[in-house]
Amino acid sequence: MNRKYELVFVVSPDATEAQVTELQTQVEGIVQRMGGTIEKTENWGRRKLAYEIGRHKEATYVLDVINGSGELMKEIDRRLKVFDLVIRHLVVRVDENEGVIDRQRTKRTDTARRRRTARGLPPDRQPGEGQRGEPDDDRDDRFDMGLEDVR
Amino acid sequence: MNGGRKPSGGGRGRSATGAAGATGKDGQQRRPMFRRRKVCKFCADKIDDINYKDTKLLMPFVPERAKILPRRISGTCAMHQRKLRTAIMRARQLALIPYTAE
Numbered sequence: 001m002n003r004k005y006e007l008v009f010v011v012s013p014d015a016t017e018a019q020v021t022e023l024q025t026q027v028e029g030i031v032q033r034m035g036g037t038i039e040k041t042e043n044w045g046r047r048k049l050a051y052e053i054g055r056h057k058e059a060t061y062v063l064d065v066i067n068g069s070g071e072l073m074k075e076i077d078r079r080l081k082v083f084d085l086v087i088r089h090l091v092v093r094v095d096e097n098e099g100v101i102d103r104q105r106t107k108r109t110d111t112a113r114r115r116r117t118a119r120g121l122p123p124d125r126q127p128g129e130g131q132r133g134e135p136d137d138d139r140d141d142r143f144d145m146g147l148e149d150v151r
Numbered sequence: 152m153n154g155g156r157k158p159s160g161g162g163r164g165r166s167a168t169g170a171a172g173a174t175g176k177d178g179q180q181r182r183p184m185f186r187r188r189k190v191c192k193f194c195a196d197k198i199d200d201i202n203y204k205d206t207k208l209l210m211p212f213v214p215e216r217a218k219i220l221p222r223r224i225s226g227t228c229a230m231h232q233r234k235l236r237t238a239i240m241r242a243r244q245l246a247l248i249p250y251t252a253e
Contacts, residue, residue: 010246051251063204092203101199
């Protein structure tokens with residue numbers, strides 16, 4: 001059962017860089033032990049938090065893309081809950097969604113190409129062939145936002 | 152149906168030409184209101200992937216109070232609003248987007 005997951009964990013700003021890499025190797029260790037693979041890791045570095053967590057105002061973010069089973073992610077989830085340095089984490093399954101997006105994209109390009117060939121144009125958009133701006137786009141509607149629901 | 156209560160543009164009419172009632176409740180003469188037809192941003196820009204990591208994309212949909220902008224205002228279609236919602240909720244968990252304004 002091979003699935004693709006994304007794991008993001010938020011490490012407390014008190015952690016040193018070495019501790020962050022140490023956490024990363026721990027995750028890698030679990031993944032390897034449970035027969036998964038890490039596809040990609042990304043360190044987003046220090047970012048400001050949108051709201052305070054505990055007393056922290058910023059934190060380090062690390063993203064992992066992991067191929068593996070559900071049990072593996074369960075284990076990682078459990079382990080991350082234990083570490084005090086990890087203040088937040090999120091596991092999301094992404095393979096299904098990626099498939100949907102891919103299909104949508106191919107479908108769109110296919111229909112676009114079919115239509116273009118039906119109109120006697122080359123299937124792909126030519127350079128310099130831009131979209132015309134909408135003619136009535138300059139109407140003043142700055143104050144219209146949501147007005148239809150004011151009562 | 153409308154009972155003449157609302158001066159103009161009642162209901163959810165999405166007509167591009169705006170409401171017909173040119174006279175306001177207060178009897179003032181108003182130019183007919185034009186409303187641009189709202190279009191789902193994600194359909195128009197052909198954005199398939201609404202990702203929780205993409206805060207730049209999500210931020211316009213969480214205005215100052217940090218509440219999710221309703222569909223009736225943003226014009227987002229139902230499918231994309233649903234995806235947007237999950238993305239925003241995930242981003243909130245990771246403190247990429249606020250739950251509330253302080």
